[in-house]
Amino acid sequence: MLGALAFIPRGVKAFYEEVKNFIVPQKEQLPLTVSINKKSYAIKADTRTTLLDLLREDLNLTGAKKGCDHGQCGACTVHIDGERVLSCLTLAAMVPGKEVTTIEGLANGDKLHPMQEAFIECDGFQCGYCTPGQIMSAVACVKEGHTKSVAEIKEFMSGNLCRCGAYNGIVESIQKVAAK
Template identity: 75%
Template sequence: MNPSNKENVAFSRRFFLKASSAFTVLTLIPHSVKAFYTEIKETYFVKKVIVPLSITINKKKYDLNIDSRTTLLDLLRENLNLTGTKKGCDHGQCGACTVHINGKRTLSCLSLATMMTGKEVTTIEGLAEGDNLHPMQEAFLEHDGFQCGYCTPGQIMSAVACVNEGHTNSVEEIKEYMSGNICRCGAYNGITNAIKSVAK
């Protein structure tokens, strides 16, 4: 056998061993992946459970049957078509979904709807009295407290709470207690001026 034939034989053996190993691994992967997914699903995923919910939103009572995993934000937007409350980060970091629960500001994306039984929720739609805007809504218009407007509902809900909580003694205090609401347009001066005008 000449040297070139020996090299061909060696290459063929290496190729055969590699191909056999790869084939063996590939035949095992689907079962392993399926078993792994099943274990994760059974361990970490909560099964769908429908539960009753009695809740008052903007002074209107609702009796609903909902998935126990539904957040208050999704209940408002997807079930009740109250889309004024915005879904921003959906992780409690931007403040766009701020609503009032029993008068206190709350991030609706981090609140399970089932925990709202018997509570009163106020959204941006519930601030105005008919055609009469809430003073904070009027102040945001007067002081240009918004640009694109996406964060505005959450900003206004937090601003109303900020005034009600008495955290308007200085510009620094207002900024501190409004820091949970992010405006990517940077309309913070207008927002602060609106809050100051209502606080007076």
């Protein structure tokens, strides 16, 4: 008897899965050629794939982190054509023709980027989860010239949250690199 009851929900679910194939729009796979850290990748991806998922799931570049996946935390920050953007709100389909830089592309071989070194020296992180996004954002912040005061740095780093509260070390890292 109980076995029969357990069967009904399964049957309903299976029926729904069948029907969904008719009512859900067709899935589309796009052939994409993307340039990440100056390397070209030819890949097929579902239209729904975000740049963040493409990096992490398809290209195994797991430096950019999925914090909120809604553009609120900045952990997924990467550069597109030299400008910092949120990869979680960027569709992979819109990236071909552009140059993407992730945290993996920042160091020069074994030589760390000055911002990476500064984060180590100034204790710019604790757990490290937000750090790739913080560093990508910090590099852009210096390049944009928004480092004239602590207040300005904080304002232009406000899109990157750190739940450990390493903010003072992050600000210090940015000041250090900006002074160079």
